[in-house]
Structures are given as structure tokens and as C-alpha cells.
Amino acid sequence: MLVDILxxxxxxxxxxxxxxxxxxxxxxxxxxxxxxxxxTLAAMVLGAAIALVVGLVAAAARSNGPLPLxxxxxxxxxxxxxxxxxxxxxxxxxxxxxxxxxxxxxQVCTPETLALNAGRWPPCDAANISFSSFGYLILASVSLGLxxxxxxxxxxxxxxxxxxxxxxxxxxxxxxxxxxxLRRVHIRQMWVxxxxxxxxxxxxxxxxxxxxxxxxxxxxxxxxxxxxxANFSRAAGLVHDDWRWRYYFVLLVFYILVTFVSEKIFGAxxxxxxxxxxxxxxxxx
Amino acid sequence: MNRLILAAAALAALTLGAQAQSYxxxxxxxxxxxxxxxxSGKLGGYDVDVGTEMCxxxxxxxxxxxxxxxxIIPNLLAGNYDAIMDDMxxxxxxxxxxxxxxxxxxxxPSTFLTLADKKVDYANIKxxxxxxxxxxxxxxxxxxxxxDGNTILTYDTQDQEMADLNAGNLxxxxxxxxxxxxxxxxxxxxxxxxxxxxxxxxxxxxxxRQTDTELTKKFNTALQxxxxxxxxxxxxxxxxxxKKGGPFYKK
Amino acid sequence: xxxxxxxxxEVVRMAPAALFNIYFAVAAIPAGFGFAILLALGKNSPNxxxxxxxxxxxxxxxxxxxxxxxxxxxxxVLAFNLSTWKPLGIDGFVLHPLFLGPAILALNTTAxxxxxxxxxxxxxxxxxxxxxxxxxxxxxxxFxxxxWPNLIRIAWPxxxxxxxxxxxxxxxxxxxxxxxxxxxxxxxxAEVLFQRDYNVFLHFGVxxxxxxxxxxxxxxxxxxxxxxxxxxxPQERRLKFSWRRVQGLS
Numbered sequence: 001m002l003v004d005i006l007x008x009x010x011x012x013x014x015x016x017x018x019x020x021x022x023x024x025x026x027x028x029x030x031x032x033x034x035x036x037x038x039x040t041l042a043a044m045v046l047g048a049a050i051a052l053v054v055g056l057v058a059a060a061a062r063s064n065g066p067l068p069l070x071x072x073x074x075x076x077x078x079x080x081x082x083x084x085x086x087x088x089x090x091x092x093x094x095x096x097x098x099x100x101x102x103x104x105x106x107q108v109c110t111p112e113t114l115a116l117n118a119g120r121w122p123p124c125d126a127a128n129i130s131f132s133s134f135g136y137l138i139l140a141s142v143s144l145g146l147x148x149x150x151x152x153x154x155x156x157x158x159x160x161x162x163x164x165x166x167x168x169x170x171x172x173x174x175x176x177x178x179x180x181x182l183r184r185v186h187i188r189q190m191w192v193x194x195x196x197x198x199x200x201x202x203x204x205x206x207x208x209x210x211x212x213x214x215x216x217x218x219x220x221x222x223x224x225x226x227x228x229x230a231n232f233s234r235a236a237g238l239v240h241d242d243w244r245w246r247y248y249f250v251l252l253v254f255y256i257l258v259t260f261v262s263e264k265i266f267g268a269x270x271x272x273x274x275x276x277x278x279x280x281x282x283x284x285x
Numbered sequence: 286m287n288r289l290i291l292a293a294a295a296l297a298a299l300t301l302g303a304q305a306q307s308y309x310x311x312x313x314x315x316x317x318x319x320x321x322x323x324x325s326g327k328l329g330g331y332d333v334d335v336g337t338e339m340c341x342x343x344x345x346x347x348x349x350x351x352x353x354x355x356x357i358i359p360n361l362l363a364g365n366y367d368a369i370m371d372d373m374x375x376x377x378x379x380x381x382x383x384x385x386x387x388x389x390x391x392x393x394p395s396t397f398l399t400l401a402d403k404k405v406d407y408a409n410i411k412x413x414x415x416x417x418x419x420x421x422x423x424x425x426x427x428x429x430x431x432x433d434g435n436t437i438l439t440y441d442t443q444d445q446e447m448a449d450l451n452a453g454n455l456x457x458x459x460x461x462x463x464x465x466x467x468x469x470x471x472x473x474x475x476x477x478x479x480x481x482x483x484x485x486x487x488x489x490x491x492x493x494r495q496t497d498t499e500l501t502k503k504f505n506t507a508l509q510x511x512x513x514x515x516x517x518x519x520x521x522x523x524x525x526x527x528k529k530g531g532p533f534y535k536k
Numbered sequence: 537x538x539x540x541x542x543x544x545x546e547v548v549r550m551a552p553a554a555l556f557n558i559y560f561a562v563a564a565i566p567a568g569f570g571f572a573i574l575l576a577l578g579k580n581s582p583n584x585x586x587x588x589x590x591x592x593x594x595x596x597x598x599x600x601x602x603x604x605x606x607x608x609x610x611x612x613v614l615a616f617n618l619s620t621w622k623p624l625g626i627d628g629f630v631l632h633p634l635f636l637g638p639a640i641l642a643l644n645t646t647a648x649x650x651x652x653x654x655x656x657x658x659x660x661x662x663x664x665x666x667x668x669x670x671x672x673x674x675x676x677x678x679f680x681x682x683x684w685p686n687l688i689r690i691a692w693p694x695x696x697x698x699x700x701x702x703x704x705x706x707x708x709x710x711x712x713x714x715x716x717x718x719x720x721x722x723x724x725x726a727e728v729l730f731q732r733d734y735n736v737f738l739h740f741g742v743x744x745x746x747x748x749x750x751x752x753x754x755x756x757x758x759x760x761x762x763x764x765x766x767x768x769x770p771q772e773r774r775l776k777f778s779w780r781r782v783q784g785l786s
Binding site: 024027028029030031032097108116120121122125128129130131176216218226229230231232233234235236238239241242244 | 302314315317318321322323324325326327330350352353356360362363364365366442444445447448451452467470471472494496514524532
């Protein structure tokens with residue numbers, strides 16, 4: 001245990017109780033809990049990165065793509081946002097796994113093995129595919145990205161419309177080509193208008209990572225629940241009552257801290273982006 | 286395009302195939318003394334000790350992974366792991382979807398647990414709030430026998446129903462008798478095991494996919510040798526010191 | 537049995553479950569709406585204590601996940617059962633998911649709605665309020681006859697959005713609270729059905745369809761109210777109200 005390395009003098013100073021509790025909150029189970037923050041943070045960052053890419057692509061397809069693509073993007077944006085994030089979050093990894101198994105079954109299943117599993121899933125045992133918890137973490141991040149990509153898409157679409165027409169006209173008057181106007185002026189200025197919305201989506205992603213445990217990922221939330229649950233078995237360690245609310249409190253504080261830090265960072269980015277843009281400064285909220 | 290997907294799927298299968306042959310066993314990790322996560326953060330308990338020894342004797346490599354109880358059978362069938370060791374009673378209902386090895390724990394009567402000062406007429410339970418864990422034999426029993434005139438609440442985990450019982454939100458919970466002993470003694474007189482013991486199920490087995498007959502055979506042979514040389518009885522005494530009527534398996 | 541029969545069967549089977557989600561939302565909305573007005577005024581209050589408390593409340597509920605709030609409040613309410621709810625004889629009521637679910641939802645939506653109302657409150661045209669004061673209106677009169685009508689018109693599109701989100705958040709309730717008998721909501725039922733036959737597309741698809749249709753219904757209903765709110769304004773001054781715009785987060 002970690003407290004064992006403390007010098008005896010310090011232990012005497014702290015007193016027996018404090019040393020005991022220090023030992024308790026630094027035991028292996030707690031260390032697992034602290035370490036599991038990495039899954040939560042990884043899902044946040046990866047999910048947000050995917051959401052940003054998906055959102056940009058969907059916004060571009062929605063406004064500039066050929067007709068079928070435009071419809072597809074519109075359907076994606078509206079459907080995903082009309083459905084609870086938790087539903088899509090659970091649906092996507094399951095559907096993805098089944099889709100891979102279905103495609104795979106054409107290669108590995110024979111008519112006999114197909115008949116053996118008729119009416120059940122997977123189509124045949126050989127087509128069975130399972131993902132590691134790392135695989136599920138990636139899938140979970142992709143589902144977060146797909147859900148919140150739809151929100152990013154509408155934020156970006158709105159921001160593209162918000163760039164003053166005069167700015168674009170001035171760029172064209174300088175003799176820039178269409179692509180140059182888009183890249184150098186339109187998209188660059190768009191970020192200023194999109195930032196508050198993107199900050200909001202980020203906060204939503206942060207909060208949605210609390211759902212990871214529903215996909216059997218032992219994340220920060222899952223470990224907190226295990227630690228807080230009453231224990232009556234001496235073999236399992238310290239016997240204690242229901243301590244869940246203390247651990248939930250830590251979880252709430254953790255998420256509020258992440259939100260708080262994010263706010264500060266987005267504030268700083270916003271100030272930097274708005275430098276030399278008096279117009280945007282007025283409109284930004 | 287199609288070929289690309291196939292290639293991706295094949296690649297996925299290849300990388301997965303490389304890890305195969307070591308089997309994964311799912312357990313809840315929060316159902317002491319059968320399985321729990323101890324203070325050092327490791328999985329332990331009766332299920333885990335039996336499983337480790339069983340795999341050793343069967344000559345296969347096994348690792349334990351954690352999965353919630355209510356999705357533990359679906360995820361076995363979906364192939365996320367190869368076996369379930371989570372105090373799962375062998376029942377006809379479950380045999381419709383999965384297979385079981387021979388039992389590794391004798392049939393375990395289910396027991397009612399209440400607050401110590403509670404008086405219940407067990408021949409005629411009415412107007413009570415009854416709790417059980419979702420998708421357990423006990424939840425099924427309450428549903429089919431005590432539904433009328435009572436309120437039945439189901440929970441995702443055992444510790445949730447225990448918490449609700451302790452806080453007085455439930456009158457009675459119904460659970461595996463072998464779990465109750467330690468719960469009662471740790472409660473310091475707050476809880477009591479009460480009422481009739483009801484035998485449901487045919488003992489505890491390792492949950493297997495019905496198609497994995499080879500592996501089931503291997504596990505059965507390994508379990509038999511553990512029964513014969515007294516290893517299993519030893520583990521039962523270690524984790525269930527209150528359990529009466531041994532030896533259970535050694536002749 | 538054709539695919540259509542299966543689909544219709546599923547839609548029929550899930551209809552009672554949808555009522556639970558609708559009930560949760562409908563029970564939580566009025567309380568959330570009322571408290572949000574008070575809280576928005578609190579956040580705008582010159583009284584430092586009221587101001588700080590209102591801000592802290594809003595920050596706490598908007599900054600943490602609803603999923604954890606459900607867990608935390610359930611265990612908190614449970615902890616007071618023997619000491620408080622039982623002696624009062626209201627334990628069966630307080631701990632019932634059909635009460636506690638909407639209660640926690642209401643606490644949560646109060647914060648989000650208050651933030652929307654506060655944002656609208658500080659953009660209410662000053663001139664109109666000053667004109668009302670010049671007429672000699674009392675504070676209460678000024679609020680209800682000038683500030684409030686302006687506020688609700690400005691806030692309505694964003695509030696519609698919040699109501700849709702609130703409805704979607706009802707999907708989380710039974711992940712946390714105990715399930716009584718067969719009282720299952722859409723999400724819970726979809727999971728139970730999925731675990732029987734692994735048909736993720738049918739069960740989750742139909743549940744998603746219900747959420748989508750009801751979300752659109754909320755949107756339509758609130759659009760009608762919005763048109764009523766704006767009926768006195770000339771056509772061109774009315775804010776555009778579309779699904780896309782309402783769902784805009786910024």
C-alpha cells in the first residue's frame with residue numbers, strides 16, 4: 001500500500017485515523033478508479049475530434065453538396081438530433097458490430113452453419129466478432145462523434161451564414177478566386193461565430209461521457225459506483241455501508257471542474273480569435 | 286466498395302483471431318462472496334477461484350472480465366466472451382438460450398432478507414414492497430408468485446437492492462441464501478434472514494454457448510477432478526463458512 | 537408474418553412505454569418553467585446572496601451530467617428515508633420513480649430554462665421598461681405587462697429546444713431508478729426486447745421513431761404557441777421559427 005512508504009514520524013504526526021483513510025483512498029481499487037479517468041478523457045477528446053470532422057463534412061454537404069447528398073446530410077442532422085443521445089450511443093456500437101458480422105458471414109458461413117443458427121444472431125458461429133474494451137471505447141467515441149457531429153453541423157452552417165456579406169465581397173473585389181474566398185476569408189471568419197456554439201457542443205460531449213459505463217467500459221463512473229456500493233464481505237476488503245453519495249459527489253465535482261476549465265479555455269480562444277475583428281466582437285455573446 | 290468492406294472485416298477478424306484461444310470468462314465483480322473486486326483492485330471470490338483452477342486443469346488459458354449482470358447472457362451470445370461464472374443458477378428457462386457445465390455449487394435455496402424488527406407473515410405476503418435483482422431467478426419467482434397485492438421493484442445490481450432495504454424503501458428482498466450469511470453478520474443486527482427457504486434452480490453452473498460443446502466437455506472434466514479430490518469442497522468452506530451439509534462433492 | 541406486421545406489432549407494443557416518457561416530460565415541464573422564472577430573476581438580482589445562489593444553482597446543474605444527477609439524488613433521497621420520509625408517511629410517494637423521476641428532471645430543466653430566461657431578460661428593450669416606469673407602473677406591473685411578454689417572446693425558440701432536450705433526457709430515468717413491475721419507458725423496453733432476440737434495428741429503431749415523432753410534435757405545438765405570441769407583430773418582424781433554427785445551440 002502507498003501509505004506504507006511514509007516515514008514513521010509523519011505517520012505519528014497524522015495520527016492513526018488519518019493514515020488509515022489515506023491508505024484506504026490510495027488502495028488498488030481507488031487507484032483503478034483514478035486511472036480510469038483516462039477512458040473518460042479519451043472519449044471526450046476523441047469524440048469531440050470526430051464530431052468536429054463529421055460536423056464540417058455534414059455542413060459542407062448540406063450547403064454545397066449535390067442534391068442526394070444534401071438530403072442525406074439534412075436527414076442525418078435532423079434524425080440524430082430528434083433522438084436521445086443515449087439511444088444512439090447504445091445503438092451504434094451494437095449495429096456496427098452486427099453489420100460487420102453480417103458482411104463477414106458471407107465469407108465464413110456455409111449453408112449448413114447458417115441453417116444451424118437460423119433465426120438467431122450471429123448468422124453462424126464463425127461470423128462472430130467481438131471487440132475488446134478498447135474497441136468499445138473507440139466505438140463509443142465514434143458514436144459520440146456521430147451524435148454531436150449533427151450539432152456541430154448546424155452550428156457551422158449558422159456561422160457560415162453569419163459572416164457579413166461585405167467581407168466576402170471585399171475579398172472577391174481583391175481578385176480572390178472562389179476557393180480562396182472560402183478558405184482565407186469565409187471559413188476563417190466563420191470560426192468566430194461558431195465558437196460559442198462549438199463550446200456548447202463540447203460541454204454536451206463532456207457530460208455525455210458519463211454514459212460510457214452503459215457500454216461495459218469500466219470508466220470513472222463505473223468504478224465510483226463499485227467503490228461506493230456497500231460491502232459486507234470481509235474477503236472483499238473494508239466492510240462498510242452504502243457510501244455511494246460521497247462518490248457521486250466526487251463525480252459531480254469532477255464534471256463541473258472539467259466544464260469550468262473548458263469555459264476558461266474557450267473564453268481565451270474566443271478573445272484570441274476576435275482580435276482585430278470589431279464586428280464580431282459586438283455580435284459575440 | 287464491397288471488397289473494401291470485406292477486406293476490413295477480414296482484417297478485423299485476423300487481428301481478433303490472433304488473440305483467440307485464450308478464453309474470456311465474464312463475471313459481475315460485485316456479488317460477494319461469489320465474485321467481487323477487492324480493495325487491491327483485483328477480481329476475487331468463489332467464482333474466480335473455481336474458474337482459475339478449472340481452466341488450469343482443462344489446460345486452457347482464461348482471463349476474467351467484468352460485465353453487468355442484466356446483459357451478461359446477451360453478451361455471451363454476442364461472443365464478447367466465452368463463459369459466464371457469476372453465481373448463475375441452472376434453470377430450464379436459461380437452458381433455452383445457453384448451455385451449462387455441471388454444477389460447481391450445490392443447489393442453493395433462496396432466502397428472504399428483512400430489517401430485523403420487521404414481522405412478516407410469509408404464508409400470506411400482501412401489501413409489501415418486494416425487491417430483487419433484474420433477470421434473476423428470484424425476480425422471476427416474485428413475478429410469478431407474489432405479484433398480486435404487492436409491489437415488485439427490480440434493480441440492476443445487488444448492492445442497490447441492499448441499499449434500498451437498509452434505507453427502508455423495501456420491506457423484503459429475495460436473494461441467494463449463500464449470500465445472505467455475510468450480509469446479516471456484517472449488518473450488526475440490523476438485518477435478518479427470514480421466512481421459508483425456497484429452492485429454485487439446479488445448482489450453479491458455468492454458462493456456455495450451446496455450440497461450444499468441446500469447451501463445455503473440457504470444463505466438465507476439470508470440474509469433476511476438482512470435485513473428486515476435494516478442491517471444490519475446500520473452496521466452498523473457504524468462501525461459505527456457514528454453509529452446512531458438507532462435504533458436497535468428495536465421496 | 538411480413539416485415540410490416542412485425543413493425544406494426546413493435547409499434548403497438550411500445551406505445552404504453554412511450555406514455556412513461558411523455559408523462560415524465562409533462563410532469564417536469566410546469567415546475568421547471570415556474571422555478572426558472574424565479575431563478576432567472578434571482579440571477580439578475582442586485583442582492584448579492586440571491587444572485588450568487590442562483591448562479592451557483594444554474595452552474596451546478598448545467599455543468600454536470602443529468603445521468604450522475606439522477607444517481608446522486610436517488611441515493612441522497614434514499615439516505616433521508618428512515619429519518620424523514622417514513623415518519624412523515626410519504627416515503628412511498630417520495631421514492632416512487634414516477635415522482636422522483638420528474639422531480640429530478642424538473643431540478644435539471646429549471647437550471648437550463650433559467651439560463652435561457654436570464655439571457656432573454658437582459659436583452660429586453662430598456663426603452664419599453666422605462667416608458668412603463670414613466671407611466672407610474674409598479675414593479676410587479678412592469679414585470680408582468682412589459683418585461684415578461686418581451687422575455688417569453690425572445691426566449692421561446694430556445695425554450696422549445698430545451699423542452700425537446702428534456703423529453704429526450706427522460707430516456708435516462710430508468711437506467712438509474714428501480715423499475716416497478718412492468719412500468720418501463722421506451723429505452724428500458726427497447727433494451728429488454730433487444731436482449732431477447734438481438735434485433736437492434738427493430739427495437740432501437742422503433743424507440744428512436746417514437747422519440748423523433750414526439751420531438752417533432754413538441755416542436756409543432758410550440759411553434760403554434762409562438763405564432764400566437766407573435767401575432768401582433770407585422771409579418772416581417774417575426775423571428776423565423778424552424779426546426780433547424782430552434783435546434784441551433786448558440
